[in-house]
Amino acid sequence: MDNGYVNARVRGMYSRLLDKKALSNLILKPDISSLITALEETPYREDLERALVGKPGLYGIEEALRQNLIRTIKKIAEFLQGERGERYILIFSSRWDVHNLKTILRGKRIKVPTMQIRENLVPAGEFDESLLSELLKQADVKGVIDLLSAWEVAYAIPLNQAFSEYNAHGDLFILENALDRYYYEKALSLVSGRSVEEHQIRDIIGTEIDLINIKSLLMMFRDHVDPLDAEPMLLDGGKIFNRKKLKVLLELGSAESLVEYLEDTPFRFLADLRSTEENMLKISAYQHLLDEFLIRQxxxxxxxxxxxVTVVIGYLWAKYTEVMNLRIIARCKNALISPEDMEAEMVYV
Structure with missing residues (x-):
C-alpha cells in the first residue's frame, strides 16, 4: 500500500483527536455522568455505548477507552501489513505485550482477582484475548512463565533467565527489568539500518531507554540501593547514556546530584522543577516531566x-496520549479531585 495513501488515512484520524480546548472542557464537567454525556459527542461514542451496557460509570469509560485504543492500533497494523513500515508498528504494538505481561505478573504476585487484572490488559500486540485468558488462569508467577515456555513465546526466554534471581529475592522488578531489556534490544535490532526513518525511530527508542534509566536511578537513590546491585538493573542502548556514562550517574548518589548533572543534557528541564518546588519533590513529579518529554518527542x-511511515508512529503516540489523558480525567472526576489538580496531570501535544 502506498505510504501517501496510508498517511492520508492517518491524518484523517489525527484530525479527530481531541484538542486542548476539548480536553479542558471535559475537565470542567461536574461529575462522571456529565463526562459520559460529553464523551458521547466525540469519536468515542460507539465504544461508550457498547461498554456502558455491561459496565456503569468509570468502569464503562475505561473499557470504552481500552477498546478504542485496541481497535485503532489493529486498524493501522492492517494498513501496513506486508509493508516496510510493518516492523515499526510491531515495535509500538509489542509495548502492549510487555505491558500485559507485567500487569499479569504483578496481579499474580499479590493475588489480585482475575477480572481486575483483565480490565487493565490491552490486547493490541501479539497476545490476543484468548492467549491472555489462558495466562490469567495460571495460579502464580511461575505458572505464567511455564505456560509462555510451553507455547514457545519469545518473552519466556528472559523471564526464565531471571526467575532464579527473582525467586531468591522476591522482587518483581527483576522480572520486569528482564522484559524491558529483551523488548528494547529487539526494538533496536529492528531499526539498525541507515535510513532516515530508522534513525528517527532509533532516537525515540534510545530516548525512552535514557528516561527509564533516569527514573530507575531516582528510585534507587531514594531507596539507598547499593550501586553494585543497581548497575545490572540499568538498560543498555540509550541515546545519550552508554554503560560508561551510566556508571558515572550511579556514583552521584542522590537525586539532587543527578538533577544537577543533567543540566548539561536535554533533560535540563528537571532542574526547573527542583528550583520551583525546592525540597518537597516526590519522584512522581520528575517521572511526569520525563514522560511528557518523551511523548512530545x-x-x-x-x-x-x-x-x-514515521507519521504513523507519531499519530499512535498522540492517540495513546489522548487515551491516557481521558483516563486521568475520568479517574480524577470519580475521586472528586479539583480541576486544578487534574490539569497538572495532563499532557498536551
Whole structure:
C-alpha cells in the first residue's frame, strides 16, 4: 500500500483527536455522568455505548477507552501489513505485550482477582484475548512463565533467565527489568539500518531507554540501593547514556546530584522543577516531566516527512496520549479531585 495513501488515512484520524480546548472542557464537567454525556459527542461514542451496557460509570469509560485504543492500533497494523513500515508498528504494538505481561505478573504476585487484572490488559500486540485468558488462569508467577515456555513465546526466554534471581529475592522488578531489556534490544535490532526513518525511530527508542534509566536511578537513590546491585538493573542502548556514562550517574548518589548533572543534557528541564518546588519533590513529579518529554518527542514524528511511515508512529503516540489523558480525567472526576489538580496531570501535544 502506498505510504501517501496510508498517511492520508492517518491524518484523517489525527484530525479527530481531541484538542486542548476539548480536553479542558471535559475537565470542567461536574461529575462522571456529565463526562459520559460529553464523551458521547466525540469519536468515542460507539465504544461508550457498547461498554456502558455491561459496565456503569468509570468502569464503562475505561473499557470504552481500552477498546478504542485496541481497535485503532489493529486498524493501522492492517494498513501496513506486508509493508516496510510493518516492523515499526510491531515495535509500538509489542509495548502492549510487555505491558500485559507485567500487569499479569504483578496481579499474580499479590493475588489480585482475575477480572481486575483483565480490565487493565490491552490486547493490541501479539497476545490476543484468548492467549491472555489462558495466562490469567495460571495460579502464580511461575505458572505464567511455564505456560509462555510451553507455547514457545519469545518473552519466556528472559523471564526464565531471571526467575532464579527473582525467586531468591522476591522482587518483581527483576522480572520486569528482564522484559524491558529483551523488548528494547529487539526494538533496536529492528531499526539498525541507515535510513532516515530508522534513525528517527532509533532516537525515540534510545530516548525512552535514557528516561527509564533516569527514573530507575531516582528510585534507587531514594531507596539507598547499593550501586553494585543497581548497575545490572540499568538498560543498555540509550541515546545519550552508554554503560560508561551510566556508571558515572550511579556514583552521584542522590537525586539532587543527578538533577544537577543533567543540566548539561536535554533533560535540563528537571532542574526547573527542583528550583520551583525546592525540597518537597516526590519522584512522581520528575517521572511526569520525563514522560511528557518523551511523548512530545515521539509525537513530533507526526509532523515530519508526509510520505514517511514515521507519521504513523507519531499519530499512535498522540492517540495513546489522548487515551491516557481521558483516563486521568475520568479517574480524577470519580475521586472528586479539583480541576486544578487534574490539569497538572495532563499532557498536551
Amino acid at each position: 515521539a509525537v513530533r514524528l507526526y509532523r515530519g516527512d508526509p510520505l514517511s
